[in-house]
Amino acid sequence: xxxxxxxxxxxxxxxxxxxxxxxxxxxxxxxxxxxxxxxxxxxxxxxxxxxxxxxxxxxxxxxxxxxxxxxxxxxxxxxxxxxxxxxxxxxxxxxxxxxxxxxxxxxxxxxxxxxxxxxxxxxxxxxxxxxxxxxxxxxxxxx
Numbered sequence: 001x002x003x004x005x006x007x008x009x010x011x012x013x014x015x016x017x018x019x020x021x022x023x024x025x026x027x028x029x030x031x032x033x034x035x036x037x038x039x040x041x042x043x044x045x046x047x048x049x050x051x052x053x054x055x056x057x058x059x060x061x062x063x064x065x066x067x068x069x070x071x072x073x074x075x076x077x078x079x080x081x082x083x084x085x086x087x088x089x090x091x092x093x094x095x096x097x098x099x100x101x102x103x104x105x106x107x108x109x110x111x112x113x114x115x116x117x118x119x120x121x122x123x124x125x126x127x128x129x130x131x132x133x134x135x136x137x138x139x140x141x142x143x
Contacts, residue, residue, distance in 0.1 A: 085091040
């Protein structure tokens with residue numbers, strides 16, 4: 001009977017000796033599967049970010065395209081063609097008299113020179129610190 005018990009103990013000892021190998025193999029398998037899962041999740045996240053960036057770029061390009069399309073339509077309008085012909089080529093309508101003012105740019109067509117930046121007001125050539133000094137200290141001297 002002791003031989004039977006000894007055989008049973010030997011088989012139990014052998015099965016206990018296999019447990020660490022089994023645990024290490026399962027841990028290695030779990031590590032490989034976990035690393036693969038993390039890597040694929042990161043790759044998916046990166047692809048999603050690239051898709052979002054490309055979508056934003058596509059939207060900006062689409063808005064730029066629509067802006068250029070609008071500009072192209074404006075450039076071929078009869079009013080714009082007439083304006084460019086007058087400004088750049090010096091053309092005029094039949095029976096129209098053109099007066100050229102020397103010293104002024106040709107793009108002033110409204111007749112209001114002050115709105116185009118031409119006025120009788122003299123430009124202040126002082127630096128900003130000088131203007132601030134006058135603003136703060138001359139005001140108090142007058143009060």
